[in-house]
Amino acid sequence: MRETANMIDESGHVLLRIINDILDYSKIAAGSFSIENDKVDIASVATSVVHSVQATVQPGVSLRLSLSPNLPKWAEGDPLRCRQVVENIVSNAAKFTEQGYILVSVSLVAEDVATYTILTEVYDTGHGVTQDDAQKLFKPFTQLDTPHQKRRQGTGLGLSIAKSIAELLGGNIGYKPNPERQGSIFWFSVKLKKLNSLQQIQIVDALPVPSSDLSRQEVSQGEDLAEQLTQLMKISPMARILAAEDNIINQKILVEMLHGFGFRYITVVSDGAQAVSTLSATTDAFDLILMDISMPVMNGYEATVRIRNSGIRLPIIAMTAYALKDDMERCLEKGMDDYIAKPMNKQLLMKKLLKWLIHPGGAVLATTARGRQKIPPYQHLTSQQQC
Numbered sequence: 443m444r445e446t447a448n449m450i451d452e453s454g455h456v457l458l459r460i461i462n463d464i465l466d467y468s469k470i471a472a473g474s475f476s477i478e479n480d481k482v483d484i485a486s487v488a489t490s491v492v493h494s495v496q497a498t499v500q501p502g503v504s505l506r507l508s509l510s511p512n513l514p515k516w517a518e519g520d521p522l523r524c525r526q527v528v529e530n531i532v533s534n535a536a537k538f539t540e541q542g543y544i545l546v547s548v549s550l551v552a553e554d555v556a557t558y559t560i561l562t563e564v565y566d567t568g569h570g571v572t573q574d575d576a577q578k579l580f581k582p583f584t585q586l587d588t589p590h591q592k593r594r595q596g597t598g599l600g601l602s603i604a605k606s607i608a609e610l611l612g613g614n615i616g617y618k619p620n621p622e623r624q625g626s627i628f629w630f631s632v633k634l635k636k637l638n639s640l641q642q643i644q645i646v647d648a649l650p651v652p653s654s655d656l657s658r659q660e661v662s663q664g665e666d667l668a669e670q671l672t673q674l675m676k677i678s679p680m681a682r683i684l685a686a687e688d689n690i691i692n693q694k695i696l697v698e699m700l701h702g703f704g705f706r707y708i709t710v711v712s713d714g715a716q717a718v719s720t721l722s723a724t725t726d727a728f729d730l731i732l733m734d735i736s737m738p739v740m741n742g743y744e745a746t747v748r749i750r751n752s753g754i755r756l757p758i759i760a761m762t763a764y765a766l767k768d769d770m771e772r773c774l775e776k777g778m779d780d781y782i783a784k785p786m787n788k789q790l791l792m793k794k795l796l797k798w799l800i801h802p803g804g805a806v807l808a809t810t811a812r813g814r815q816k817i818p819p820y821q822h823l824t825s826q827q828q829c
Contacts (some may be wrong), residue, residue: 455533457636460771475610480518481518482516482517482524485544487525491546501542506543508547513550516637518637534601535564538566542566562631564628565627567623568626569801580602581703615628653693668790674795679704683732684721685712685732688734693710703792714741730795735762742761742778746758758805759795
């Protein structure tokens with residue numbers, strides 16, 4: 443039974459990676475892939491990637507990290523996208539290395555008045571890459587023909603996406619053979635801006651004092667998430683959610699997520715028409731609507747237009763598998779307040795709910811206002827029955 447559960451869990455992770463790769467590739471092709479500008483803790487990015495990939499390394503393979511002592515502590519760039527590129531090439535090494543070692547080396551290779559040039563090199567003792575294959579490594583949908591083909595799971599988009607992101611960051615990515623023994627070296631170079639004096643002061647003031655061996659970045663992120671969850675769970679027991687989702691499995695996953703955040707009053711409908719009729723009958727009973735886009739009878743766009751035309755101003759968060767820029771803009775044009783891409787990330791859903799349930803200006807939840815219609819805890823409405 444446990445083996446079956448592990449297989450299901452692994453298959454789910456593989457499917458999620460495939461979906462994310464396809465979404466990223468689509469965004470890059472459409473020119474809608476966003477790059478942020480934030481503070482980057484260079485060492486923590488590499489350390490976090492190594493910790494994450496460690497679980498996927500084959501038995502007997504050593505995964506090591508080497509950080510140059512002259513690395514700057516902080517710089518300015520996109521920490522999420524830098525991590526995505528590094529994780530891609532380290533994961534690739536883990537996938538194709540069955541004995542020997544994987545070494546992740548991060549160093550400062552150049553510096554001027556305004557920028558640092560950071561080089562990340564990933565050495566492995568895997569099967570290596572032929573000259574012919576090396577020419578197409580970074581092309582979309584490339585799957586190398588290796589004797590261990592059964593271990594390859596994915597779309598063949600990973601390195602192509604990593605190259606595109608590296609270029610969007612103003613950097614580059616490449617491959618060369620491992621000169622020490624059979625294997626490969628994948629490298630990623632990027633220029634990161636230096637922080638000004640004010641930014642450095644702000645970082646020093648904001649740094650938490652870690653109480654364990656976790657990195658400062660990991661401690662800070664964990665504290666932020668814990669604080670957000672605490673805030674959400676203060677209001678979730680009395681908040682009322684209307685969710686419109688036609689897929690039964692997605693309904694169950696969504697309800698489980700909401701229950702995990704402490705929500706008790708959840709009404710689920712299976713199409714946009716039911717959402718509209720439910721709101722018409724119980725106008726003041728809900729605090730927030732989660733609206734799927736692709737549904738039978740009436741889609742999420744049309745349902746939102748009808749809801750807005752009726753004068754209902756509840757926050758509506760779109761749940762959409764269409765994550766391109768044009769699709770996002772269409773959600774907002776139709777009257778939705780926000781959107782979250784499928785498959786949904788639990789932490790992101792938590793942030794969206796917190797954002798729209800804690801109203802600016804001291805507005806109250808529907809459940810705290812007098813005269814609001816009462817609805818029972820979790821219920822699933824269909825066109826035939828209510829349960």
